[in-house]
Amino acid sequence: MERVPILKIGDILLVSIQVDMSDQTALQLQEDLAERIVATGCHGVIIDITALDIVDSFVGRMLSTIASISKVLDAETVVVGMRPAVAITLVELGLSLNGIRTALNVERGMELVAAARADESPYDHELADESDEAETTGSP
Amino acid sequence: MALTAEESGRLAALLSEHVDQVTQRWVETVAASLRGRLSQVELRTQLQELHRAIVATAENGVVDLDAEHAAELRAVLAELSRGRARQGFSATETAISVFALKDVLLELLESHGGESTLRDYVAFSGLIDAMGLFTFESYVRTREGLIADQAEQLLELSTPVVKLWEGVVAVPLVGTLDSARAQVVMERLLQTLVDTGSPYAIIDITGVPAVDTQVAQHILKTVVAARLMGADCIISGIRPQIAQTIVALGIEFGDIATKASLADALRHVLRLTGVETTRRSRRGA
Numbered sequence: 001m002e003r004v005p006i007l008k009i010g011d012i013l014l015v016s017i018q019v020d021m022s023d024q025t026a027l028q029l030q031e032d033l034a035e036r037i038v039a040t041g042c043h044g045v046i047i048d049i050t051a052l053d054i055v056d057s058f059v060g061r062m063l064s065t066i067a068s069i070s071k072v073l074d075a076e077t078v079v080v081g082m083r084p085a086v087a088i089t090l091v092e093l094g095l096s097l098n099g100i101r102t103a104l105n106v107e108r109g110m111e112l113v114a115a116a117r118a119d120e121s122p123y124d125h126e127l128a129d130e131s132d133e134a135e136t137t138g139s140p
Numbered sequence: 141m142a143l144t145a146e147e148s149g150r151l152a153a154l155l156s157e158h159v160d161q162v163t164q165r166w167v168e169t170v171a172a173s174l175r176g177r178l179s180q181v182e183l184r185t186q187l188q189e190l191h192r193a194i195v196a197t198a199e200n201g202v203v204d205l206d207a208e209h210a211a212e213l214r215a216v217l218a219e220l221s222r223g224r225a226r227q228g229f230s231a232t233e234t235a236i237s238v239f240a241l242k243d244v245l246l247e248l249l250e251s252h253g254g255e256s257t258l259r260d261y262v263a264f265s266g267l268i269d270a271m272g273l274f275t276f277e278s279y280v281r282t283r284e285g286l287i288a289d290q291a292e293q294l295l296e297l298s299t300p301v302v303k304l305w306e307g308v309v310a311v312p313l314v315g316t317l318d319s320a321r322a323q324v325v326m327e328r329l330l331q332t333l334v335d336t337g338s339p340y341a342i343i344d345i346t347g348v349p350a351v352d353t354q355v356a357q358h359i360l361k362t363v364v365a366a367r368l369m370g371a372d373c374i375i376s377g378i379r380p381q382i383a384q385t386i387v388a389l390g391i392e393f394g395d396i397a398t399k400a401s402l403a404d405a406l407r408h409v410l411r412l413t414g415v416e417t418t419r420r421s422r423r424g425a
Contacts, residue, residue: 078370079370080370082368082369082370083334083369084327084330084331084333084334084365084369086368087330087365087366087368087369088326088327088330088365090365090368091361091364091365091368092361096364096367096368097368101370102367102368102369102370103339103370104333104334104337104338104339104369104370104371105337108337108339108370109370
């Protein structure tokens with residue numbers, strides 16, 4: 001059985017789905033991801049579906065479930081890289097993937113996770129903001 | 141329709157013996173029906189070519205327009221009707237260019253024909269009828285081709301996706317939005333979002349003459365699809381009457397941002413992205 005790799009980048013877990021999702025693979029992914037979130041204490045999950053040509057109701061439900069699981073474990077889920085054809089198909093099928101955040105690409109997804117974290121805990125980013133300001137301020 | 145070898149031989153002889161007379165009368169008759177919309181010189185060239193093709197085909201002993209040897213004649217006829225269709229002549233005017241040959245032939249046969257005049261005329265006129273029908277068919281085919289081309293061009297012309305700002309694209313919709321166009325607009329917008337990596341899209345409906353439930357449905361689908369991909373849509377350019385129609389029809393845009401003008405929509409997006417705009421005081425003011 002194929003397994004989907006889960007990569008840790010900083011405070012984010014990156015899941016890039018490169019294979020056709022079967023029921024088994026999907027269930028395995030849910031389990032693995034839940035374990036990794038708990039083990040690493042990450043607060044963001046990015047699921048990259050750029051390589052998926054087909055997203056049916058099953059994969060849609062899997063994405064919703066993963067988002068719910070992550071939410072319970074205090075991690076923000078962002079689905080990134082959906083293809084136009086896939087988006088059109090989902091809309092025609094009437095599946096709107098409620099409760100899932102989306103972004104155009106991994107980079108935007110990371111920004112979105114960072115923004116969501118910043119909203120929740122403003123203290124984490126205070127230091128970074130101050131160093132930015134120190135560089136740019138140059139008043140006479 | 142079909143001519144015997146003997147008849148086609150006589151036709152070839154008749155036509156080639158009186159070249160000048162035939163073309164002169166032919167051009168006169170056709171010119172009268174076209175009422176000067178085509179120059180005499182051009183018309184003469186066309187008809188001379190057709191005349192040559194008929195003689196060549198008849199000399200070959202071809203008995204049928206559908207035969208393989210008649211390919212050249214068919215090509216000349218098709219070329220003639222294509223030209224007429226493009227120049228905007230009516231179907232009748234195009235067909236008359238061919239049928240006029242009948243009158244000319246009748247005159248010729250009356251003055252020069254032998255004992256088989258009547259039978260010859262019937263046979264020749266059968267051939268000319270077939271030629272006329274062929275011309276008509278080519279004319280219709282050309283017209284259909286033109287219409288199909290135009291429809292396609294219209295579809296392409298009417299749906300540009302423009303970049304308004306870094307990360308902001310806009311789709312100015314102009315004209316009625318039917319299913320086919322909505323599909324094209326949606327595909328093009330989503331593809332542009334991917335290509336440019338823009339997280340914001342503004343759909344401007346200033347140019348849409350009427351918004352009914354179906355049009356609203358198309359717009360909503362586009363917005364939902366864009367959201368699935370991770371981009372936000374704003375609908376702008378809602379005219380007063382359209383706003384009234386939307387409310388009267390009970391169309392719900394939900395949490396989709398709607399703005400009265402494109403400028404408002406752009407300002408809204410810029411505020412969301414954190415871009416600040418200030419007016420610089422004019423020098424000397």
